[in-house]
Amino acid sequence: MTVANTVEARCCFKLLYAIVVVLLLHMSSPCIGCSERERQALLALKQGLQGLVGDDGNRLLSWGREAQNKDCCQWDGVYCNNQTGHVVKLDLGEQYLQGKISPKLIHLQHLEYLDLSYNNFSGSKIPDFIGSLSNLIYLNLSNVNFGGQIPNQLGNLTHLQYLDLSSYGYSVVHAKNLNWLPNLSGLKHLDLSFTNLSDVVGWLEAVNMLPKLRNLILQGCNLPPPVISSVSVMNSSKSLSITFRVHCLI
Incomplete structure (x- = not known):
């Protein structure tokens, strides 16, 4: 050689x-992609929701069963963790969807961000099972035409930092108490505008037990007058030393 x-x-x-x-x-x-369990959960969510006819901007149009659409991490409004492939963010805000939220949503157990704002759920109640999404940090259910009572199960979302249940529509969400609220000790932003809180006597005590709260919006809630002792506690609390942006409390 x-x-x-x-x-x-x-x-x-x-x-x-x-x-x-x-x-x-x-x-x-x-290859990292979304799990089949999470993919089926999203498809079930799509099945329960419908967009406007002929609306090309509907993000659900990219959600399909075809082989080329198998990876739900590539679907519009769906965001996954790059390392694990788990769905961590679902952004369906301002899609003008209508229908019902599938209970299979709870299979998205790694979800940290959920935005369903500005859709139409026709006066149905806020689903109790949303309280099982224990990793949620951000939850926006504003202006979705929910009705009925705020479920106490929201108190299970102990990692929550942002909560918006405000409503400027026809259906009104109401609460008999806010006993679930102090469980959300990491909450920084709370908007309950135009929810009916007229029966919530201890609303100020509940708010006062949120040490990290910085933005509080309670416009048009028909709140009863706060107890004088509660006002004193609020004014003297070191944890609430930063001024709240509170609008139209009473």
Whole structure:
């Protein structure tokens, strides 16, 4: 074998070795995509919701069962963790959807951000099972035409930092008490505008137990007058030293 042939053989061996290494690395690093369980949960959510006819801006149009649409992390409004593939954010705000929210939503157990604002749920109640999405940090259910009583299960969302249940529509959400609210100790933003809180006697005590709260909006809630002792506690609390942006409390 000549020197030239030897050099050529070595080069071919190195090239072959490099190809084998790349293939092995590819085989040991599976492609990250959304899980089948989460994909089916999203498809169930889509089945219960409908957009306006002919609305090309409807994000649900990209949600499909076809092979090319199998990875739900590529669907509009769906965001996944790059390392785990789990769905962590669902943004369906201002899509003018109508219908019902599927209970299979609870299969998105890694969800941190949920925005369903400005859709139409026809006066139905806020689903209790939303309280099972224990990793939620952001929850926006504003102006979605919900009715009925605010479920106490929202108190299970102990990681929540942003909560908006405001409504400027026809259906009115109401509460008999806010006993669930102090459980949300990490809450920084709370908007209950135009929810009916006329029966909530201890609303100020409940708000006062949120040490990180910075934005409080209670416009048009028909709040009863606060207890004088509660006002004193609120004024003297070090945890509430930053001024709230409170609008039209009474």
